[in-house]
Amino acid sequence: MREILLAPYKNPEWFTLFALLLLLVIWKYKSVSKESVYFNFSTGVKGSSGLKTKLRPILWILRVAALSALVMALARPQTSGVNTKTKTSSGIDIVLSIDVSSSMLAKDLQPNRLEALKEVASDFVKDRKSDRIGIVVYAGESYTKTPLTTDTAITLTALSELTFGAIEDGTAIGMGLATAVNRLKESDAISKIIILLTDGVNNSGFIEPETAANLALEYGIKIYTIGLGTNGNALSPIAYNSDGSFRYGMRSVEIDEELLQSVSKLTGGSYYRATDNKSLESIYDQINELEKSEIEEFSYYTYEEHFRFWVILALSLLGLELLSRHTIFREALS
Numbered sequence: 001m002r003e004i005l006l007a008p009y010k011n012p013e014w015f016t017l018f019a020l021l022l023l024l025v026i027w028k029y030k031s032v033s034k035e036s037v038y039f040n041f042s043t044g045v046k047g048s049s050g051l052k053t054k055l056r057p058i059l060w061i062l063r064v065a066a067l068s069a070l071v072m073a074l075a076r077p078q079t080s081g082v083n084t085k086t087k088t089s090s091g092i093d094i095v096l097s098i099d100v101s102s103s104m105l106a107k108d109l110q111p112n113r114l115e116a117l118k119e120v121a122s123d124f125v126k127d128r129k130s131d132r133i134g135i136v137v138y139a140g141e142s143y144t145k146t147p148l149t150t151d152t153a154i155t156l157t158a159l160s161e162l163t164f165g166a167i168e169d170g171t172a173i174g175m176g177l178a179t180a181v182n183r184l185k186e187s188d189a190i191s192k193i194i195i196l197l198t199d200g201v202n203n204s205g206f207i208e209p210e211t212a213a214n215l216a217l218e219y220g221i222k223i224y225t226i227g228l229g230t231n232g233n234a235l236s237p238i239a240y241n242s243d244g245s246f247r248y249g250m251r252s253v254e255i256d257e258e259l260l261q262s263v264s265k266l267t268g269g270s271y272y273r274a275t276d277n278k279s280l281e282s283i284y285d286q287i288n289e290l291e292k293s294e295i296e297e298f299s300y301y302t303y304e305e306h307f308r309f310w311v312i313l314a315l316s317l318l319g320l321e322l323l324s325r326h327t328i329f330r331e332a333l334s
Contacts, residue, residue, distance in 0.1 A: 010076035066317035108234035140170025172205030177212035
C-alpha cells in the first residue's frame with residue numbers, strides 16, 4: 001500500500017531570503033518615488049519619457065519574480081510517499097469443530113442454536129484474514145467440511161451451508177475433536193487451535209474425547225471448547241411430525257461441562273459456556289483477542305522533487321527580462 005504524505009519543503013530555511021527581497025522591493029519603490037526615474041535592478045539609468053519608459057518597471061518585476069522562483073527552488077519543494085508492506089510472522093491455523101446434531105435446532109438462542117452459531121462464527125472468520133481456517137462438522141459421525149484455507153469466501157460459504165441432517169444424528173465429541181486434530185497435525189504454523197462447540201454430551205462415535213485431546217496435546221494443538229445452551233430447559237426437537245418436520249417441546253439442557261473443561265485444560269485452552277446470542281458472541285470475541293497473529297509492518301519512504309519547475313521558471317523569467325532589455329526596451333535604456 002502506498003500513501004502520499006505532504007512534506008512541502010526539504011530546506012525551508014531558504015525562505016528567509018524573501019525578507020531580503022522584500023527589503024529590496026521597498027528600497028526600490030522609495031528610490032523611484034524620490035527621484036521619479038527608473039533604475040535598472042543592477043545599474044541605475046535615467047530614462048526618457050514615453051510609453052516604454054513607463055513600462056520599464058516590468059524589467060525589475062521580472063527580475064524579482066525570477067529571484068523568488070530561485071528561492072523556491074532552493075527550498076526544494078517535494079512530496080513524499082510511504083510504501084507499507086505487512087507480513088504475518090507467525091500465522092495461526094484454526095479448525096472450527098461444529099456440532100450439527102438435531103439438538104442444535106433448539107430455540108433458546110435466536111432463531112436457533114445452529115443459526116446463531118453460524119452468524120457469530122462468520123464474524124469471527126472475517127476478523128482472521130491472516131490465518132488459515134478449516135471447518136469440521138460432527139453429529140453421530142464427523143467429516144471435514146473445508147480444509148485449512150486463507151480464502152475467507154470459501155470458509156464463509158461453508159459456514160452458511162451448515163445444516164442438520166447431512167450426517168447421522170448424535171453427539172460424537174471425540175470424533176469431532178479427532179477429525180480436527182487430523183487436519184492440524186501436519187501444520188507447521190506457530191500456533192494451532194481447535195474451537196469445538198457442542199450442546200450435549202458425548203454419546204456416539206468410536207473415539208473418546210480424552211483420547212482425541214491427548215493426540216492434540218502430542219501435536220501441540222490448543223483446544224477451546226464452548227458449551228452452547230441455556231441453563232435449565234429449552235424448546236427443542238423431540239419427535240418428527242407426519243410431514244417430516246420436527247415437533248418441538250421443552251427438554252432439559254445437558255452439557256458435559258466437566259469433560260469440556262478437562263479437554264481444554266489438558267491442551268492449555270479454555271472452556272466457555274454460552275447461554276444466549278450475546279454471550280456466544282462475547283466468547284468468540286475473547287478467543288479472537290487471545291489468539292492473535294503477529295503482524296510485521298515494513299515502511300519504505302520515497303521522495304519526489306519539484307524544484308525543477310521553479311528552476312525552469314526562474315531561468316525563463318530571466319531570459320524574458322534579458323530579451324526584453326535588448327529588444328523592446330533597448331532604445332529606452334540607451
